[in-house]
Amino acid sequence: MFGERLKRARSAAGLSMKELSLQAGVSANMIKKYEHDESMPSSGVLIKMSRALGVRNEYFFRPTKYELKGIEYRKRSSTPTKMLNRIKADVLDQAERWMELSNLWPNFPVPEFTKLSFSISHIDEYAQIEVIANELRGVWELGSQPIASIIDVLECHGIIVIVTDVDTTEKFDGCQASVGNTPIIVISSKWSGDRQRFTLAHELGHLILHGMLNASLDEEKACNRFAGAFIFPETSVRQALGVSRRNLEVQELYLLKMDFGLSMMATIYRAADLAIINDTKRKELFMFFSMRKWRSQEPGEPYPAETTSLFKQLVFRGLGENIISESKAAELLGMSLVSFHNMRKLVGPDVNFNQ
Structure with missing residues (x-):
C-alpha cells in the first residue's frame, strides 16, 4: 500500500525517481525499493519526500484503497502519457478523500446520483435531445434562466466534480470516471469558465444519454447538443435571438456568453x-472567427472560471458536528495542522476566501 501511494504521489508531482531521490537525500534505487514495498523510509526521509511531493505524511498510510473505474478522457491525440498519469493520480487522490469523508458520516448529506426517466426513452434524432435537456432542467428545478454554477448543480445531485490543478495547457479536454457508484467529472482549473461549463455539461450528457441513442447517432455530437441545450435552453435562445436571423452580431454573442456562460462559438x-x-x-461566422483567430481564444473578457467548495464545506460541517477531528479535517484538506488552525479562525496568511 505504501509503495503504491508513493508511486501515485510521484506521478502527480511529475517527478522521476531520480528527481525525488535528490530531494529526499537517498538513491534512486532506494526510491524504487520504496515503491515496490521492499523497504520503508526512515521518518526523516518520509518528511523530505512528503515535502517534495506536496502531501502530508498521513497520505501514505490511508487504510482504504479506492479504484477509478471506467476512465474516459476527452483528450487530444497529442496528450502525453505522463500528463494523463499526473491527472489520474491527482483525481484519484481527490476522489479518495471524498470517499473517505463520506464514509465518516453516519448519513452523508449528499444524495446518490440516479439516472432519471424521460418522456423519450430512445433517441432517433439529435433534435430530441432538446426535450431531454429541458426535462432534466425541470426535474432539477433550474427553469430556463442562466445557471450560476454548474458545479454546484452537479454536486447537489451526487456527481463529484474534481478541478485539477495539473497544468494541462491545451492538451486535455476533460475526463469522466467513477468510484463505486459515484460518477466523477474532471475539469482543469486552467480553463476559462465557459470551457469548464461546456465540458461539465458534455460529460453530464454522457451520463444522461447512455443507452438511449440510436446506433446511427454519434455520441460525442449528441453530448455536444445536450451541453448546449442544458446551458442555454431553447426557449431562452429564441427569446434572445428571435425566430429567424440573417446574421448574428459579435457583440451580441459576447453579451449572451457573459449571461449564460456558453462560448460565442457554441452559441452559433x-x-x-x-x-x-x-x-x-x-459557416460564414465560423470562417469570420477563424480569420481573426477567435476560435482558440474568443475576444473580450473570459467568462469567470467555476470553483468547488462543497468538499471543504462538508469537512467543516463534519468538524462542527463532531463527526471528524481537527487532525482528520486537516488531513482531508491536505493541510498542516497549523495552517488548518489559521483557516478555521479566518486569520493569517493561510486563509483564502476564494478556495
Missing part, C-alpha cells in the same frame, strides 16, 4: 441547430 452552433440561422451563415 445553438442558433444553427435550432434553425435560427441557416448552415451557410453558420
Whole structure:
C-alpha cells in the first residue's frame, strides 16, 4: 500500500525517481525499493519526500484503497502519457478523500446520483435531445434562466466534480470516471469558465444519454447538443435571438456568453441547430472567427472560471458536528495542522476566501 501511494504521489508531482531521490537525500534505487514495498523510509526521509511531493505524511498510510473505474478522457491525440498519469493520480487522490469523508458520516448529506426517466426513452434524432435537456432542467428545478454554477448543480445531485490543478495547457479536454457508484467529472482549473461549463455539461450528457441513442447517432455530437441545450435552453435562445436571423452580431454573442456562460462559438452552433440561422451563415461566422483567430481564444473578457467548495464545506460541517477531528479535517484538506488552525479562525496568511 505504501509503495503504491508513493508511486501515485510521484506521478502527480511529475517527478522521476531520480528527481525525488535528490530531494529526499537517498538513491534512486532506494526510491524504487520504496515503491515496490521492499523497504520503508526512515521518518526523516518520509518528511523530505512528503515535502517534495506536496502531501502530508498521513497520505501514505490511508487504510482504504479506492479504484477509478471506467476512465474516459476527452483528450487530444497529442496528450502525453505522463500528463494523463499526473491527472489520474491527482483525481484519484481527490476522489479518495471524498470517499473517505463520506464514509465518516453516519448519513452523508449528499444524495446518490440516479439516472432519471424521460418522456423519450430512445433517441432517433439529435433534435430530441432538446426535450431531454429541458426535462432534466425541470426535474432539477433550474427553469430556463442562466445557471450560476454548474458545479454546484452537479454536486447537489451526487456527481463529484474534481478541478485539477495539473497544468494541462491545451492538451486535455476533460475526463469522466467513477468510484463505486459515484460518477466523477474532471475539469482543469486552467480553463476559462465557459470551457469548464461546456465540458461539465458534455460529460453530464454522457451520463444522461447512455443507452438511449440510436446506433446511427454519434455520441460525442449528441453530448455536444445536450451541453448546449442544458446551458442555454431553447426557449431562452429564441427569446434572445428571435425566430429567424440573417446574421448574428459579435457583440451580441459576447453579451449572451457573459449571461449564460456558453462560448460565442457554441452559441452559433445553438442558433444553427435550432434553425435560427441557416448552415451557410453558420459557416460564414465560423470562417469570420477563424480569420481573426477567435476560435482558440474568443475576444473580450473570459467568462469567470467555476470553483468547488462543497468538499471543504462538508469537512467543516463534519468538524462542527463532531463527526471528524481537527487532525482528520486537516488531513482531508491536505493541510498542516497549523495552517488548518489559521483557516478555521479566518486569520493569517493561510486563509483564502476564494478556495
